[in-house]
Amino acid sequence: LGEIISALLATADRSDSNNSRLCASAYETLNEIVRCSHISENLNMIVQLLQEILKRLNQTFEIQITSSDDKEKQSDLQALLCGVAQVILQKFSSCHEKSAILHFADQMMVLFLRVFSCNSSNVHEEAMLAIGALAYATGPEFVKYMPEFHKYLEMGLQNFGAYQVCCVSVGVVGDICHALDDKVLPYCDGIMSTLLKDLSSPELHRSVKPPILSCIGDIALTMGEHFEKYVPYTMPMLQGAAELCFRMDAPDDDSIEYQNELSRSIFEAYSGILQGFKNSKSELMVPYAGNIFQFVELVLKDNLLRNESVTKAGVAMVGDLADALGPNIKLLFKDSKFHSELLGQCCQSDDEQLRETASWVQGVITRVLVS
Amino acid sequence: MADDSASPSPSSASPLQHHREALKSSVRNTAASRRREQAIAIGKERREALIRAKRVCRAPISGSDEAEMEEGDMVVDEEKACLEAKTAHAVEELKSALSIQGKGVQKKKIEALRDLRRLLSQPEVPLVDTAIKAGAVPLLVQYLSFGSSDEQLLEAAWCLTNIAAGEPEETKSLLPALPLLIAHLGEKSSTLVAEQCAWAIGNVAGEGAELRSTLLAQGALRPLTRLMFSSKGSTARTAAWAMSNLIKGPDPKAANELITIDGVLNAIIASLEKEDEELATEVAWVVVYLSALSDRGISLIVRSSVPQLLIGRLFSSENLQLLIPVLRGLGNLIAADDYMVDSVLTVGHNIIDQALSGLIKCLKSDNRVLRKESSWALSNIAAGSFEHKKLIFASEATPVLIRLVTSMQFDIRREAAYTLGNLCVVPTGNCELPKIIVEHLVAIVDGGALPGFIHLVRSADVDTAGLGLQFLELVMRGYPNKQGPKLVEMEDGIEAMERFQFHENEQMRNMANGLVDEYFGEDYGLDE
Numbered sequence: 001l002g003e004i005i006s007a008l009l010a011t012a013d014r015s016d017s018n019n020s021r022l023c024a025s026a027y028e029t030l031n032e033i034v035r036c037s038h039i040s041e042n043l044n045m046i047v048q049l050l051q052e053i054l055k056r057l058n059q060t061f062e063i064q065i066t067s068s069d070d071k072e073k074q075s076d077l078q079a080l081l082c083g084v085a086q087v088i089l090q091k092f093s094s095c096h097e098k099s100a101i102l103h104f105a106d107q108m109m110v111l112f113l114r115v116f117s118c119n120s121s122n123v124h125e126e127a128m129l130a131i132g133a134l135a136y137a138t139g140p141e142f143v144k145y146m147p148e149f150h151k152y153l154e155m156g157l158q159n160f161g162a163y164q165v166c167c168v169s170v171g172v173v174g175d176i177c178h179a180l181d182d183k184v185l186p187y188c189d190g191i192m193s194t195l196l197k198d199l200s201s202p203e204l205h206r207s208v209k210p211p212i213l214s215c216i217g218d219i220a221l222t223m224g225e226h227f228e229k230y231v232p233y234t235m236p237m238l239q240g241a242a243e244l245c246f247r248m249d250a251p252d253d254d255s256i257e258y259q260n261e262l263s264r265s266i267f268e269a270y271s272g273i274l275q276g277f278k279n280s281k282s283e284l285m286v287p288y289a290g291n292i293f294q295f296v297e298l299v300l301k302d303n304l305l306r307n308e309s310v311t312k313a314g315v316a317m318v319g320d321l322a323d324a325l326g327p328n329i330k331l332l333f334k335d336s337k338f339h340s341e342l343l344g345q346c347c348q349s350d351d352e353q354l355r356e357t358a359s360w361v362q363g364v365i366t367r368v369l370v371s
Numbered sequence: 372m373a374d375d376s377a378s379p380s381p382s383s384a385s386p387l388q389h390h391r392e393a394l395k396s397s398v399r400n401t402a403a404s405r406r407r408e409q410a411i412a413i414g415k416e417r418r419e420a421l422i423r424a425k426r427v428c429r430a431p432i433s434g435s436d437e438a439e440m441e442e443g444d445m446v447v448d449e450e451k452a453c454l455e456a457k458t459a460h461a462v463e464e465l466k467s468a469l470s471i472q473g474k475g476v477q478k479k480k481i482e483a484l485r486d487l488r489r490l491l492s493q494p495e496v497p498l499v500d501t502a503i504k505a506g507a508v509p510l511l512v513q514y515l516s517f518g519s520s521d522e523q524l525l526e527a528a529w530c531l532t533n534i535a536a537g538e539p540e541e542t543k544s545l546l547p548a549l550p551l552l553i554a555h556l557g558e559k560s561s562t563l564v565a566e567q568c569a570w571a572i573g574n575v576a577g578e579g580a581e582l583r584s585t586l587l588a589q590g591a592l593r594p595l596t597r598l599m600f601s602s603k604g605s606t607a608r609t610a611a612w613a614m615s616n617l618i619k620g621p622d623p624k625a626a627n628e629l630i631t632i633d634g635v636l637n638a639i640i641a642s643l644e645k646e647d648e649e650l651a652t653e654v655a656w657v658v659v660y661l662s663a664l665s666d667r668g669i670s671l672i673v674r675s676s677v678p679q680l681l682i683g684r685l686f687s688s689e690n691l692q693l694l695i696p697v698l699r700g701l702g703n704l705i706a707a708d709d710y711m712v713d714s715v716l717t718v719g720h721n722i723i724d725q726a727l728s729g730l731i732k733c734l735k736s737d738n739r740v741l742r743k744e745s746s747w748a749l750s751n752i753a754a755g756s757f758e759h760k761k762l763i764f765a766s767e768a769t770p771v772l773i774r775l776v777t778s779m780q781f782d783i784r785r786e787a788a789y790t791l792g793n794l795c796v797v798p799t800g801n802c803e804l805p806k807i808i809v810e811h812l813v814a815i816v817d818g819g820a821l822p823g824f825i826h827l828v829r830s831a832d833v834d835t836a837g838l839g840l841q842f843l844e845l846v847m848r849g850y851p852n853k854q855g856p857k858l859v860e861m862e863d864g865i866e867a868m869e870r871f872q873f874h875e876n877e878q879m880r881n882m883a884n885g886l887v888d889e890y891f892g893e894d895y896g897l898d899e
Contacts, residue, residue, distance in 0.1 A: 252830050301738065341692075348577065352538070359497075 002045050005033065009052060012080075027080040031087045039095055047100050050088050054104065057081040057111050075123045078115050082126035085112075089133035098137055105138055109145045116152045121162035128156055128165065132172035135179040142176070143183045150187050157194040163205035166198070170211045177222040184222055192219065192230055199237050206258065210265035213241060217272025225280035227273065234273070235288055241266055242295045260310050263299045267313035274317075274324040282324045289329045292321060297338050312354050315346055319361035322368045333365055451496050458498045461487040462505035469513060477520065484514065484526035491533040499537035503544050508534065515551040521561050528552065528567035535574035542578040549575065549589055556594035565598055566606040573613030583617055587625050591617060593632060599654075600638045604647050611642065611653035618660045626664035629657075636675055643680040648693050651684060655696035662703035669707045678704060678715050682722055685729030695740055698733055701726070702748040712751070718758040726752075727766055734771045746775065746786030753793035757808075760794050764811050769794070773815065776823035785835050788827055791815055792842050795849075807849035816846055821862050828867040833876055840868070840882055847890045856890040865891055 012026035034046065060081070063074045085108065092098040112134070115127040131149065135142045153176075156169030173191055177184055195212050198204050216234060220227040245263050248255065270292055277284055285292075300314045318339055321329065333339060343365075346358035464483035468476065487507065490498050507530070514527035531552065535542050545552075548571075554560075555568040572591060576583050595617065598610035618625040629635060642654040658677060661668035672678070684697045705711045716723045733745035749772070753763050763769070768790075775787035795812045796805035827839030843864055847855040859865070871883035 252826070253832070 001033070001037070001042065005030065005045065005049060008033075009049075013056075023077070024080060027084055030084055034084070034087050034091055037091075039091065043100060046088060046091070050085065050101060050104060053081050053084050053088075054107055054111060057085070057115075061114060079123040079126040082112065082115065082123065082130045086126070086130040086133045089130065089137050093133060093137035102138060102141075105134065105141075108134060109149070113148060113152065116155075121159065121165050124156065124159075124162070125165045125168050128153075128168045128172050132168075132175040135172070136175045139179050140181065140183055142179050146176075146180075146184075146187060150190065154190055154194050157191070157198060160198075160201060160203045160205075163208050166204065167208045167211055170195070170208065170215045173215050174218040177218045181222055182224075184219075185226060188219060188223060188226075192216075195219075196233055196237065199241075209241070210258075210261045213238065213262075213265040214268040214272075217269040219272070220269070220276040221272040222276070224276045227276055228281055228284060231273075231284055234269075238266055238269055239288075239291060242291075245295075245299065260307050264310045264313045267296065267299075267310075267317040271313070271317045271320045274320040278320075278324040282326075283328070286325060286328050289321060289325055289332060292317075293329075293332050293336070296321075297336065300342055301338065308349075308351055308354065311346065312351070312357060315342065315354065315361055316357050318342075319357065319364050322361070322364045326368055330368055333369060339365065454490065454496050454498055455501045458487070458490050458501045459505045461490060462502055462507045462510065465507065465510045465514070469510065477523070480514070481522055481526060484523065484530065488526055488530045488533070491530055497537065499534050499541045502530075502534065503541060508544050508547060512548045512551060515548065515555065517554070517559065521564055524555065524560065524564045525567050528555070528564060528571055532567060532571040532574060535571050535578075539578055542575055543582065545571070545575055546585065549586060549591075553586070553589055553591045553594065556591070556598055558597075562601060562603055562606050565594075566603075566609050569595060569598055569606075569610045569613045573609065573616050576613060576616035576619075580621060583619075583625065584622070586617060587628075592625060592628060596629065596632050596635055596638070599642070599657075600634070604645075604650055607642060608647070608650045608653050611650065611657055615653060615656035615660055618657070618664070620660065620664050623664040626661050626668060630661060630665050630668040630671060636671060636677070640676055640680065643677065643684070648688065648690050652690070652693045652696060655681065655684070655693065655700055658700040659696050659703065662700055662707060666707075669704060670710075673704055673708045673710045673715060678711065679722055682726045682729060685733070686725040691738060691741075694733065695744075698730075698741060698744045698748065702744050702751070705748050705751045712755040712759065716752060716755075716759070718756070718762055723759075723762065727763065727768065731767050731771065734768060734775070742775065743783045743786055746772070746783060746790055750786055750789035750793055753790050757797055760797075760808065760811065763790075764794050764814070769815065770818060773818045773820045773823075776820050777826075778823075784823060785827065785838065788824060788835075788838055788842070791820055792838065792845075795842075795845055804844075804848070807845055809849055809851065812845060812849050813851065816850060816858065821846065821858060821864075825859075825862050825864050825867050828864070829870065833879060836871075837879060837882070840879070840886065843868070844886055847886065856895065860891070 008026045008030050012023045012030075030049070034049070037046065039046065057078065060074055060078050063070065065071050065074065089101065092101045109131070112127045112131050115123055153169060153172065156165050157173070159165045159169070173195075195216060199209060199212055220230075220234075241262060245259055245266070248259060274282070274285060296314045296317055300311060322333065343358050343362050346354050347362070349355050349358070461483060464479075465487065468480045468483045471479070487502065491502060511527045511531055514523055515531075519527075531545060531548055535545050552568045552571050556565050556572070560568070572586060572595070576586055576591075595610055595614050599607055599614060601607045601610065614629070618629055620626065639654055639658065642650050645651070658672065658681070662672060678701070681697050681701050684693060685701065688694060688697070705716075716726055730745045730749055733741040734749075736742060736745075749763060749768060752759055772787045772791050776784050776791060795808055795815060797808060798805050824839045824842040827835050828843065830836045830839070843859055847859055849855065850858060865887065868883045868887050871880050874880040874883070
């Protein structure tokens, strides 16, 4: 295996390959090898590979730029190298040996941040993905990079033109929330105000908006009671998105898929907010409970067991509503037969996760009704 | 009229460069896309795990944050461990009760069974796996022995019912119990015991085709059929539910065998005639699977009073749980056998009016399943005789269908489109274009359906796009005073059709290009 890796690195580095397709294929093959390898058996080899990748990434900054072709070549190479780094980080992020990789965290962040000085949005996207993987692998210690990194993160979130970068940046916000937990608080004002602007911007490609809603759920879950100040701004956005779900025409499969994606992300946002407030300020959500319940009822009535990810998110959200607000909304559940029919069917689903979630929800609702 | 200038001839280097660029872009974009998708998938997975983990944490009323967390975790773990220990203990009690003799043994058995049943019935912590690993199933099989008291049999069957409601592997663990569960369906056992056994068997059958085959091989079909005849409502309901699970396929063998059992059709009819809507619901599901899987079943059912009874339910009931299988069963029958439209739903009879009223009620419903399946059933009726088309056209269905075709979800829109399309044509026997019913076409177009059909033309689904194109052909050919092409143009129909100029599907390409050439060729506009 070591020989294959060496051969691939040599292939990617061949000076006779003006054919950049060869270079790209070599690095992509490396990615697949990393994905398939067993860390315990190949730890040293992968550490060496990472060191080599970082060395090459560093070398890209010394390329003499004399033409737009040179610029493009530099960007392409940086993108490919960031890609390999990302795959290695993802591989290590949930195992015990990750300290071997995190030894290089400082060096990686310096290099990734330098990549952002390039103009090409393609390489920004790759660097952003790599930083997200690094944040998750690093955990709370990632906070030391935040003062420098959050500037680029907000730039990414504001990048309407290259909406793929914007979308990836939104995903990275979620990674950072998971990694830092409450340490992310100092940066939330900037992130939230940017996300809310993104949501209301007609310039931003619509495919980015569902991930933003889910991301707001991640932020709310992380911030807990501190999310209170954003409630007056967030809830109108969510209600507007909910109305859009029913107002929009759905002439083709793409539109149906977008509608489903939007419904699911609204559910995820509400779930994050409800769970975030559950032990502290759940009463803040009581005024919105009726609207939320009506929305989930309408969506699931129309989608019942036809789209599993939407159903799963909706069922979970019903449980979160009962779990967080409890006796305050007992009347909603008493007045509605819908949820018992829904849960009865979900408990018979072939999907194990859906059955598990539905059973949990039944238990929560039962406790609410007898309280 | 387009300019007919020739494009400049390309330089010799251009094709090669274009080819290379495309390849490079393709490799990079594909790879980046794959990484992005993987990052997104990982993110979703983490989010779900986090949400789920938080959901099981129950915070005590008071205490510091740290103590709260610890205590919450401990309470959950402790509670689960405690219940698991109780379950293992209950199974041990089952075992010991079998090995003692003398006075009080029966009471001890019942108490042991009841303890286990209560544990298996609580919803918060799944205990089925614990019970199975402790050896519950073989013991319960012994408790099902013939000659045991009804109370004992009932409790044992109840435990097995809840075990069968667990995970797939847990359901499969019931295999040793199946012969006795099936045996108790018969006349030797009381109705109460038989019903509980039917419930357990229904849960097993619901798990999958493999277990259904096992149940059928062990002879579950006939005693379950007999149980469906029961005069006790809950027993008949449970048996019908279990039966619908048992015959649901995909192998049609069970459905074909069921329809040959003497008296089964009469049992279905008798159940549908009763007031009990829950019973009718379960029996309707049996009809759904018979009509979906058994040709012989279809032939017998359409010539019985089942269609009239289903139509009566469709017409009079507002119960969604009942309407869904009733509608689907009728839809299956209408689609499968011309006898339904030609001889049962004869124009001029009361039954067709009731059927139409019921279908229109479903079309107007806010339930997606009802909307879609009623559209589907109507499209098959609308494919019938000219009298059927006139009847549907004159009814409330037409404006509802026009709304559906222009504003609803893709799959419902398509069914509505089939119905509206069928209302506008009388098929000829040969390969000629169908004859147009001008009155219907004009009303449907003037009613606002045309934009909906043009949306269909833009669909990525070839069959759906073809349906849209066929309707545009009708409009352009048949709308009076040659106004059809203009109407299509006003709704951007030309652009929709021109998308097929280089389509990979030759038939679609030829159809679309042919229509554009014929109706928007060099003569277009000269009439004015």
